Amino acid sequence: MKLLIKGGRIVDPASRRDFRGDILVSDTKIEKIGENVRAHADRVIDADGLVVAPGFIDMHVHLREPGYEEKETIRTGSMSGAKGGFTSLVAMANTNPPIDNAGMVDFVLTRAKETAVVKVFPVAAVSKGLEGKELTEAGELKEAGAVALSDDGHPITDSELMRRALEYAGMFGLPIIVHSEDPQLAGNGSMNEGFNSTVLGLRGIPKAAEEVMLSRDLSIAELTRGRIHFAHISTARSVELIREAKKRRLTVTAETAPHYFSLTDDAVRTYNTNAKMKPPLRGPEDVAAIKRGLADGTLDVVATDHAPHTATEKEVEFDVAPFGIVGLETALPLIITELVEPGVLSLMDAIAKVTINPARILGLPLGELKEGGVADIAIFDPDEEIVIDASAFASLGRNTPFHGLKLKGHALYTIVGGRIVVDEGKLSVP
Numbered sequence: 225m226k227l228l229i230k231g232g233r234i235v236d237p238a239s240r241r242d243f244r245g246d247i248l249v250s251d252t253k254i255e256k257i258g259e260n261v262r263a264h265a266d267r268v269i270d271a272d273g274l275v276v277a278p279g280f281i282d283m284h285v286h287l288r289e290p291g292y293e294e295k296e297t298i299r300t301g302s303m304s305g306a307k308g309g310f311t312s313l314v315a316m317a318n319t320n321p322p323i324d325n326a327g328m329v330d331f332v333l334t335r336a337k338e339t340a341v342v343k344v345f346p347v348a349a350v351s352k353g354l355e356g357k358e359l360t361e362a363g364e365l366k367e368a369g370a371v372a373l374s375d376d377g378h379p380i381t382d383s384e385l386m387r388r389a390l391e392y393a394g395m396f397g398l399p400i401i402v403h404s405e406d407p408q409l410a411g412n413g414s415m416n417e418g419f420n421s422t423v424l425g426l427r428g429i430p431k432a433a434e435e436v437m438l439s440r441d442l443s444i445a446e447l448t449r450g451r452i453h454f455a456h457i458s459t460a461r462s463v464e465l466i467r468e469a470k471k472r473r474l475t476v477t478a479e480t481a482p483h484y485f486s487l488t489d490d491a492v493r494t495y496n497t498n499a500k501m502k503p504p505l506r507g508p509e510d511v512a513a514i515k516r517g518l519a520d521g522t523l524d525v526v527a528t529d530h531a532p533h534t535a536t537e538k539e540v541e542f543d544v545a546p547f548g549i550v551g552l553e554t555a556l557p558l559i560i561t562e563l564v565e566p567g568v569l570s571l572m573d574a575i576a577k578v579t580i581n582p583a584r585i586l587g588l589p590l591g592e593l594k595e596g597g598v599a600d601i602a603i604f605d606p607d608e609e610i611v612i613d614a615s616a617f618a619s620l621g622r623n624t625p626f627h628g629l630k631l632k633g634h635a636l637y638t639i640v641g642g643r644i645v646v647d648e649g650k651l652s653v654p
């Protein structure tokens with residue numbers, strides 16, 4: 225099977241190439257990239273006016289299977305990712321049971337092989353049962369196919385455990401993805417602590433809840449020389465702390481999510497439970513700092529923290545609703561509209577945040593366009609205006625604060641290992 229992608233704007237951050245050209249895909253691999261590729265192809269995609277990029281990698285999603293299949297399954301989550309231009313999803317371990325042993329890693333990989341339309345890479349838990357007490361077997365987990373360790377959703381409060389986790393995971397070359405939150409400071413808060421929480425009469429989560437744990441983890445990273453990746457950074461001070469740590473050459477990397485550069489806690493003013501997530505939406509000064517952090521490379525990655533919940537779970541009072549929003553089908557338009565259009569990031573740098581940067585952090589041989597490489601490709605129209613319609617999501621989750629919003633950027637073709645899984649914006653696989 226030969227597929228020819230013709231006349232697109234090829235943007236490949238790994239090689240820093242940005243030019244108009246063609247890509248010839250032969251079976252699962254990229255055979256040729258160039259300016260005038262001639263070949264007899266079984267299928268030609270006219271990419272004139274479109275951007276041709278490496279398939280996106282989302283290094284932070286919650287696929288909910290096993291245990292919460294009413295929220296999402298590996299299959300529906302993978303379909304949601306495909307519609308958003310993602311060819312690889314990195315699935316967090318807080319399922320039920322959690323992914324804390326080799327058998328569970330194998331379960332996720334097997335289910336993904338049987339049902340998913342994109343690639344799925346499991347993250348395994350740092351501690352058994354995500355309880356923060358006893359370390360999992362990093363070596364066995366790595367061997368089974370885990371790409372990182374994380375207790376995401378549950379902060380690791382025991383500093384000594386964090387130290388040993390970093391030392392142990394480091395021996396196997398596994399990064400630890402950290403959910404920085406001091407549970408006592410966060411308490412029963414449901415939104416950012418500040419003016420809005422006072423006006424709304426809701427209990428707040430101070431920015432310090434994130435920052436004190438992040439500071440601690442930076443100290444432990446320095447002590448152990450371990451590899452920490454900070455998940456979902458939300459505050460200005462966190463960005464500053466990471467920037468300073470990188471200057472001192474600590475081996476830390478970090479991600480933020482599209483909602484932290486798109487929204488402030490004003491979005492909570494209607495008590496919209498679809499604007500409730502952890503960490504919570506912050507203030508305008510934080511949004512500005514997140515953008516600066518993305519621009520200067522302090523924040524390496526944009527990851528969605530895709531966290532589907534059922535409508536019934538979210539249709540309750542704000543303070544009792546679960547935390548989390550879906551993100552796979554809104555990430556690209558938010559990146560284009562909030563970062564690329566206003567000039568915060570070049571298209572090249574924006575694409576790097578969802579391709580080669582997460583690939584390098586996780587050691588995946590993906591996230592780039594090169595001859596002989598895997599044909600994971602995202603083709604999108606950066607100029608097309610779309611209206612976000614949650615009811616049309618492939619995800620089972622409809623919990624998005626962006627419903628009804630008009631944005632720019634439409635994922636039109638998603639190609640996974642040479643197979644077209646999204647064709648002209650629609651899922652094309654059974």
Ligand SMILES: [Zn+2]
Nearest residue numbers: 376377403455
């Ligand atoms: Zn988290």
